[in-house]
Amino acid sequence: MFKVNKLTDYATVVLIDIARTDTVRSSQRIAERTGIPMPTVAKLMKSLHRAGLVASTRGAGGGYSLCRPAKDISVADVIQAVEGPIALTACADTSDEECNIQKLCPVQGKWNRVNTAVRSALSEVTLADMVDEVATFGRKTFDAPAVVTPAVVTSAVVTEVR
Amino acid sequence: MFKVNKLTDYATVVLIDIARTDTVRSSQRIAERTGIPMPTVAKLMKSLHRAGLVASTRGAGGGYSLCRPAKDISVADVIQAVEGPIALTACADTSDEECNIQKLCPVQGKWNRVNTAVRSALSEVTLADMVDEVATFGRKTFDAPAVVTPAVVTSAVVTEVR
């Protein structure tokens, strides 16, 4: 199966949730809202922060917020933040790995075209697009916070009820 | 790192090699030509056969050959043959996995757009394109068969010397 990390999936969930109500919120809060385990959220947010997608405020009352408007954050950005450079094979141009037989590898360079195509495809969809879809998806309200076990969560944002 | 399997990389190498001289060849022979370990080649070819990318002939003198012209085999085909359906997240439409919270997952369906974009990007490059590039790459000849350890091979086709 050709797929993104589970963490990347989580990342979109978190970011979309933040984008919907643009306020500062703590990892703790994010964990509660999304159902993703708190330590995992913390780890995730560090990656997103290092990649410059979210801004962080330390200390009591601190937390995270989007660094740029949602329309300026693409799926490619998110993937790169969590998984590193998008390079379909080890010997592609943006890869930091090194192909040991580069001099004699006839396929070398050919994947770059594919990489570029994929990268641009992933750059075309932004968080804003996803937020839009979410907004029109038909919001649901729950009596109790919908608690889902981590293993089960794939892309869940628990709609705010408080 | 967002990347394809090593097996998928191998697959392109093998298929490109077959495409270059369109004749039937055994797993054994393919292994020799590419430097990929024989058992791995065997496994790989089974996948490619099951996916309908190569035709197989059993018995002595048997082997594999392309099922369709190289220009009709895309990178997407190869990836799908080796890794299964291209579905970036578990809950995407072509996925056989099931998203347990589909009813309340607001992101659901949104990745499909991304999936489609990626899929079409991957469909645009065919084996024929890659073969062309290989042909003009500047063929090299070696005195001895270039033996590369499996761990090192990323995308190698050993140019025929016999």
Place this chain on the structure above:
DNA sequence: AGTAAACAGGACCCAATTAGTCCCGATTGG
């Protein structure tokens, strides 16, 4: 027929990657 070459399918193991947890130090607001 008999034998050897080759594919088909699947079980299995080991290594590599990824997911997830935890700890400790730094920062900041009350």
Place this chain on the structure above:
DNA sequence: CCAATCGGGACTAATTGGGTCCTGTTTACT
């Protein structure tokens, strides 16, 4: 000062993927 919160990184557990092997079937050739 204390509590809340981020930052970095070490560590463990779980999952996946790469690779091997075995057993059966098909086919060519003698």
